[in-house]
Amino acid sequence: MPPIRLLLADDHEIVRAGLRMLLQVQPDMEIVAEAASGGEAIELAQAHQPDVVLMDISMPDMSGVEATRLLKARCPAIAVLALTIHEEPGYYVQMLDAGASGYVPKRAAPDELLNAIRTVQRGELFLHPPLPAATTQETAQRGAGAGDTDLLILTEREREVLKLIAQGLTNKHIGEELGISPKTVARHRDNISYKLKLSSRAELTRYAIQKGLISLSDE
Numbered sequence: 001m002p003p004i005r006l007l008l009a010d011d012h013e014i015v016r017a018g019l020r021m022l023l024q025v026q027p028d029m030e031i032v033a034e035a036a037s038g039g040e041a042i043e044l045a046q047a048h049q050p051d052v053v054l055m056d057i058s059m060p061d062m063s064g065v066e067a068t069r070l071l072k073a074r075c076p077a078i079a080v081l082a083l084t085i086h087e088e089p090g091y092y093v094q095m096l097d098a099g100a101s102g103y104v105p106k107r108a109a110p111d112e113l114l115n116a117i118r119t120v121q122r123g124e125l126f127l128h129p130p131l132p133a134a135t136t137q138e139t140a141q142r143g144a145g146a147g148d149t150d151l152l153i154l155t156e157r158e159r160e161v162l163k164l165i166a167q168g169l170t171n172k173h174i175g176e177e178l179g180i181s182p183k184t185v186a187r188h189r190d191n192i193s194y195k196l197k198l199s200s201r202a203e204l205t206r207y208a209i210q211k212g213l214i215s216l217s218d219e
Helices: 013-023 038-048 064-074 089-098 110-121 133-142 146-153 156-166 171-178 182-196 201-210
Strands: 004-009 029-035 052-055 079-084 102-105
Touching: 004 013, 004 038, 004 110, 013 029, 013 110, 029 038, 038 052, 038 064, 052 064, 052 110, 064 079, 064 089, 079 089, 079 110, 089 102, 089 201, 102 110, 156 171, 156 182, 156 201, 171 182, 182 201
Parallel strands: 004 029, 004 052, 052 079, 079 102
Antiparallel strands: none
């Protein structure tokens, strides 16, 4: 398989140098570009089309949140993984809303970062386990208003399936949990995707978190 193509976006050269030392020796990863600002990250991402962008939140010209939002609008297939010193729940929610597929604090262990990169490259959402429960409360509150009306178009069974999809279970394991066949699970998932206009596991997981269907402690 071809290596995972990475773009590093951080305004601190010493941080990028440390990431470079870790990532360039991974046999399944390749750094294709480095950016020192949000605007440069967008420009280089459009030029190089990496699989994953490691995005800092605090950068000089625009925040990583805004850069992520613009990047996902222009290049929706590129996964964005936030790598930042900020661990406040609000930042996590903002990055999630902007389209990020994961969030890793800079204090995380190297193996955790590598796992996060591989996870978001597969189209899944990476949730850093130590994120505080307040994050869940905030996402639930954000989804508790009028925007929750779209949940009503899902049947009770579809909501059950969606919750288990967001928890990372396969169709087989969801079927075992609910006492239905994997084919029936797949049919429910197709219906959920059609109704919500969402396709990937990352999109469905993000939606489930925003609506308060699951908490980070479920992961």
